[in-house]
Structures are given as structure tokens and as C-alpha cells.
Amino acid sequence: MYMSNGAAIQIDSLRRTFRTGGTDIVAVDDVTLSVPSGSMVAVTGPSGSGKSTLLHLIGAIERPDAGKISVDDVVVTALRRGRLAHYRRSIGFVFQRYHLLPALTALDNVIAPVLPYKVDFAKADRAGELLAAVGLEGRENALPAELSGGQQQRVAIARALIGRPRLLLADEPTGNLDSRTGGEILNLLGELRQTYGMTVLVATHEQHVAARADRVLRLHDGVVVEDLDLNDGHPASDTLARVDQLRA
Secondary structure, X not given: OOXXXXXXXXXXXXXXXXXXXXXXXXXXXXXXXXXXXOOEEEEEOOOOOOHHHXXXXXXXXXXOOEEEEEEOOEEHHXXXXXXXHHHHHOEEEEEOXXXXXXXXXXXXXXXXXXXXXXXXXXXXXXXXXXXXXXXXXXXXXXXXXXXXXXXXXXXXXXXXXXXXXXXXXXXOOOOOOOXXXXXXXXXXXXXXXXXXXXXXXXXXXXXXXXXXXXXXXEEEOOEEEEEEEOOXXXXXXXXHHHHHHHHO
């Protein structure tokens, strides 16, 4: 098992605009924030608030119009194409839709991101270890169609961890799951964060997801309108009430 301290993130004056139907839509508007190493941060807000775009910018899936993103000592916004591809491979991504390859087994889906690359670990061994870590030991040879939605998301999480990321970005990871299964996935993310020492950012509009984080950022029209520390000593009931307010 490997351990790390998680990645530290610094964002300065970040802006991303999309043009739709002749109109400019500002998805992320002058966002500046710091995320310490090892944090678990929930990025909340209604649909269209910019939370997914913010994660995509940090993960270099999209490029900003202005501003700077640094992850540890890497200035992501200054990377050219070849270095960007290398950076993307260093990040773990989990999405609302599992994006598993239907013809591949669970084990092969986990291996897929590192299959073309030389790595310093045995790929099948590590994939098996990760499937066991997400509670799927014995299901290595199952196809996605033979797994429940929650199990498919567990495979997707194992796949996100195959490259030993110090940063995990999860975009609405429980959006397609019922509340019980979604809770299990959230517990799993928290456990894996501790086990592997990652920094985790979760984009969500769900209160029970946000309440499990260390910190909640609320976005509205691309602007961070509130930044709440959930480790400030408030009772759990106060915390849940406060997160409910953030959703309003």
C-alpha cells in the first residue's frame, strides 16, 4: 500500500466563460481559494453554478480564460499539451456516470487507464488490491452489466486510484444512486482518503454529501459566495442546518 500527504491546491483569479447562442455565460468568475493537503472539500450550488466547471479546470479537462491553478509545485495553467496529458494522468476522476467499458471485466476496467504506460507496480495486482479496498473482492471478473449501480461506482473509484493520485476529483459521484448506496459511496471515499492520504474535492448539490466534508464551498453564478469550515466545533445538528442554508 502506498501513502501520500495529498495535493495542495492554490487558485488565483480563475475565470471561465462559455459562449452559448450568442451569449457569454460566466461559469467560474474570479475564484481565488486555497485547499490544504489532505482536505476533503464539497463544492456545492445549484445546477449551473459552476461547480463541475471548477473541478474540470483543476483537473485540466477544460482550460480557463484567465487566472492561475497550482497543484503542489505544478502550475497547471502554464502546462503545454504533452505535460498536460501527464498531469491529467496524475489526477483521479470519478463522475456521476460511471463510464465503464461494457466489454471489460471489473479488473480490466480498473487497469485500463494505465494499460498503455510503464508503471512501477504490477498492474493486475494493484487493480485487485483496489477492488478489495472498495469492497469488490471476488467480483474481479464481473462485467459492468452484472454489477449494481453502486458496485459500478466502486469500480470507477478503484479505477480512479490505479495511478496513485494525490488528488481525487469527484463530480456528483452519488447522483445516480439511491440515498443508502450514495451514503456507502461517501463513506468509502472518506475511508480511501484516509488510507491513501489524498486530497478530495466533491462537486455536489446534495446536503448529506456536503455534510461529510471538512469544508463546504458554495458557488452561485460562478462566484464563491460562502466558505464554511465544518471542523469548527459546531454540533452536528448545527452543521447540517448550516449546510441546508448553503443549499438555499
